[in-house]
Amino acid sequence: MNKFINNFEFVGHTYFYYDLNKVFDTYPALKKLPITLKLLLESNLRNARDSEFNTIIDTFISRNNYRQIDFYTSRVIMKDFSGIPALVDLASMREWAKNSNEDVEKINPQLMLDLVIDNSFDSSEKELNRNAQRYKFVKWAENNFKNISVIPPNSTNFNQVNLEYLSTMISAKNIDNKIYLFPESIVGTDSHSSMINALGIIGFKVGNIEVESTILGSNLTFNLPEVVGINISGSLVQGVSINDVSLALNNLLKDLDLKNKFIEFYGDALRNISIEDRVILSQISKDNNARCAYFIIDENTISFVEKTRGVDASLIKTYYEKQCIYNSSYELVYDENVSFDLSKVRPIISGPKRVEDKTSICNIPSKLDSFKNGNFVKDNDIVLSSISFNINNSDLSLLVQAGLIAKKAIALGMSINSNIKKVLYIQSTFHKMYLEKLDLLQYFEKLGFQINFENNIQDELVERVSLDIEKFNLNVSSLNFGKDDFSSINYKQIKSNWILSPALIIAYSLRGNMNIDITKEAIWADIYLSDIWPSIVEVNDQLEELDSSVYAELYKNIFEGNEYWQNIEYKKSSTYEWDEESTYIQGSKFTVKDEITSINIENAKILAILDDSISTEHLSPLGQIPSYSPAAVYLESKGLKPDEFNTFANRRGNAEIIERGTLSNIKLRNKMVLPKEGGYTKDFETGELLSIFEFAQNMKSENKNLVLFAGQNYGVGQSRDWAAKGTKLLGVNAVIAKSFDPIHKLNLIKMGILPLEFIDDDINTLSLKGNEIISIRSNMIITNSKINLEIKRESEIITITLQSTLDSNEEIMYYKNGGVLSYLLKGILTQE
Incomplete structure (x- = not known):
């Protein structure tokens, strides 16, 4: 591979890299490989022994999907759920090494490991006791192992931090006093690990044993993947949100056999799809069994990196340009080609009886068959509009789209009927900061939405409306985003519950009822949906206004944690001193076995x-630990009562529990x-x-x-x-x-x-x-x-x-x- 090494000068520094263009000059057939395969090719050639070189080249030229290739990871990211048991194994290895007179200090992650502690923080006595045991161990690990960073609770959520902060897009390594650049590659144990595909980085979820192997320096091995190319074209019509796009993509992919395959998105329409929206489409692809759902690196990618990190990403752009991976104009050859025309996507609504029942919004009037009147409301009137954003539906573009439609409505003098209870739940402080920075929060408030940051506002209906529904047996509607469970007492009076995008919730709320085809009929006097609906360009322009100062504020203290975290004490020692009374953290009984030959x-x-x-x-099992089980007997011996047993899943850091389970x-x-x-x-x-x-x-x-x-x-x-x-x-x-x-x-x-x-x-x-x-x-x-x-x-x-x-x-x-x-x-x- 040495003959393919090249270098370039950048801001007074010389960077070396394994030049794919030189490879393509020697083997022209490789030039038309999909980008993902080019990235895998670079990785395999860079790490190959001389004897393996020709086999690797032949595998990629022939696109032989029965041959195995290696995946070399540059970084691992884990949540505490799976990360703590992995660190327990590492600590147990150190314990074995100490007892075997081996060098304890050699035992570390062999590559960078980012551990993100669950963002939620429960201050109940039971959870504080659990966290005290776990966090004490994590703080010891953070300060004794090399190549590990820990993001404490209440700093961020896992879905965002990798995308907006941790990822570097390129990695560097010092070899013989020369700095070599190569593409970043990531694995994790959470399904959201593949979100990083939106940044043009190959990353995906693997099992815990594979991750632990990777942490100890092993590469992953799998068959050369088939790559499905999805050509995105067209523009979104009014009323369409990324939710509708993801649903349409899901319908497109669900009939395809995508198991262990890579998806690669490309096409002219990508320029109008933000990184935030690419994340959603990548996740939908992963949900349909694709191993990876990759977006080609382009101007949006570089702009996103610069605004979220506050850096000049020219080096990243230069590297990928030199590798012909940036905004590739080559006619690439995919194993399968699929077209996805955004102009054909239509807004979809779920309901009114079952979440799984979906229909186009233009067909809603045909589903209405009751028109009784009350004193204040009538059949098909909207009485509740509930928009809920949490860490699981965190796509910022949806929130911005809704904020822009609210802003336009206020500018046109529109308002929402006071009979409608209106609530905006925002769980993430990040979303609150985004809305305040973009000056959009005020428009939700001006339309009468109660802004709920602490989950202390109930969905109870306006009293006169509630009485009207009961008296006249009315079939009224609720509009919802981020909620699909309507069994609570606050919904018992509502017979029709709809799920739709936040922007459409505001549009329908301005109308006040479900009786119209909102794509064609006026919402308010002579104002139509087209008059207030923001284009995808307008939404993206707003996202671009979130400059680096916002993200700098968000992530400035990311590694510090709250006061509780900072006050946790641990003993400084090269091996962990296991607390025999801890019921959450115990060594994994690790031993090294002699090699056998028979x-x-x-x-x-x-x-x-x-x-x-x-x-x-x-x-x-992962569920509740049953009474009288071996695990329960063990916990009782430690003084715990049945209501303190918790679940097997939450005690995965204790081998005593897992063995008994x-x-x-x-x-x-x-x-x-x-x-x-x-x-x-x-x-x-x-x-x-x-x-x-x-x-x-x-x-x-x-x-x-x-x-x-x-x-x-x-x-x-x-x-x-x-x-x-x-x-x-x-x-x-x-x-x-x-x-x-x-x-x-x-x-x-x-x-x-x-x-x-x-x-x-x-x-x-x-x-x-x-x-x-x-x-x-x-x-x-x-x-x-x-x-x-x-x-x-x-x-x-x-x-x-x-x-x-x-x-x-x-x-x-x-x-x-x-x-x-x-x-x-x-x-x-x-x-x-």
Whole structure:
């Protein structure tokens, strides 16, 4: 790759980079690759050994989707939900290193890790106790590990901080005293990690075990993705919001097979789509199973970076221009081409009975069939207009669009009937600051909206209206944004509840009823929707007025935290001193395993025999910790009462809880103890029924191996690292099933557990009871091998052949070394 190194001068500095243009000159076929594949190509070539170079080039030229490529991450971002357990593992590694006389200081994240603590802050005694335990540990980690930054609670929300503050778009590395630039790349464990695609950065969500591997310096591996190109054209018509665009995009994508594919948005109409709106479209694409939904870097991208960071982004622009990635004019070749014409998008409304019922707003009058009158209101009148912005629906353009329509309405002397209760909920202080900076908040107030920043305004109706509805049995309407639950008492009188964009809520409220086709008929005297509807250009112009001073104010104290956070004390030490009384933070019992060269699982007991489609929820529940469960007994021993148990999910930083929770689902059906359900098994030597945890502990004390049998699709459902981690903690050495969920199978391997598949047999043909003794042997550990399993029961010995699911050399390495974390830590400790 050295022959493709180039450099350029910028403001008196020389920057080096791996020049894709030089690659394209040598291999012209690569010039038409989609931008995302060019980014992956650069990354793979930059990190390749000489022997791998030709294979990589051939993979990208042939677009061979059966070949694997690597994804090299420059940064990891995590919420505390998944980030704290990862840091617990790192701290446990340090503890093991100390006890093994290894260099503790070598154990750090091998790349930048940003941990964002949940923005909500509950001051209840129960939550303060929980947070005290967790935050004490996090502050220790922040001050003892290298390459970690922590954003405390009440600073920002996860959805925004990566986009508006943390992302750098390019990364730099000092190699032989030369500064090399390369594209930023990100992974995280939250579904919003992929929002960064809106900035022209490849980033996506992966499982916790993959993230921990990445933190320890491993790269991700997956098949070369197919790329679907979506050409965005046209302009939005009046009445259309980004909500309508995202719904139209969802309808377009839902019939496509996008699993593990990349989406790449391009086209002339992109210039009118703000970064804030690109985020929404990227998330919709991710919701339709696309791995990545990438927007090509253009003027909007650079402008957004400059206004949010208060920097000159010329270096970023220059780098991507030199790589022919900035606003690419090449005719790129996609695996599939899709057209998305914005001019064909129409405003959509949900309701009036079910949220899932959607219709175009021009069809609303045809759905109205009752026209009774009261003294103050009549059928189809609007009596409640509720606009709610929280961290989950934070698209600023929607709020600006609504503010502009309110501003135009006030300028034309329009008002909203006092019979309509009007509330604007703004959960985020950021949105409040944005509206104040743009001087739009006053127009909501002038239209009679009660502005609620502290959730202390109720949705109760105007009293005379409420009495009128009851007396005349009227069918009135509520208009809502950010709310889809109408079961509260404040909605009991309202028969028609509609969900629509904030701007349309204001437009309909100005009219006062739902009786018209608002796209054609007058709203107020001779004023039509077209007279007050802001164009996308007007909205974007307003967003551009949010200059760097706003964001500087927002993020100036981002790492300081509130007074509670600042007053948390921790002990300075290279290893964490675990508090035995802590019920939220405990070490993960990490150990490094010696490398093995053969498989010898001798005289193992069977822990459970499970049926088909055992999900990760069965294996590792996240819900409330049940009374009388092993986890509950542990918590009671620490002095906790049942109302203090909390959930398994909130105690993921405590391996004692997760081990006791594994295979404890109350709906688990272990064939060894049927008809009894739940996390139980049988000790055939004593005849006792025991909890799975208790039996596993007994086997550990006797140094006996454990195996688990199952049917088809073992480990289906949402990927959960603790489903595999907890199984390992119980002492399970192998899982034998008819088939595995691919992700869970890989997680088992990465935890050092051997997944084996039946070939001709299964748990039914073998008539397994659970009292059998199992031995698994193989002199070699190689990919796709056949392995013998010996079953002893009474005087009978049966030997069957199983299929190993160790499918790659990488998986072989992980298994031989006791799991991926053990394997990677060995590499870190041997570094000079």
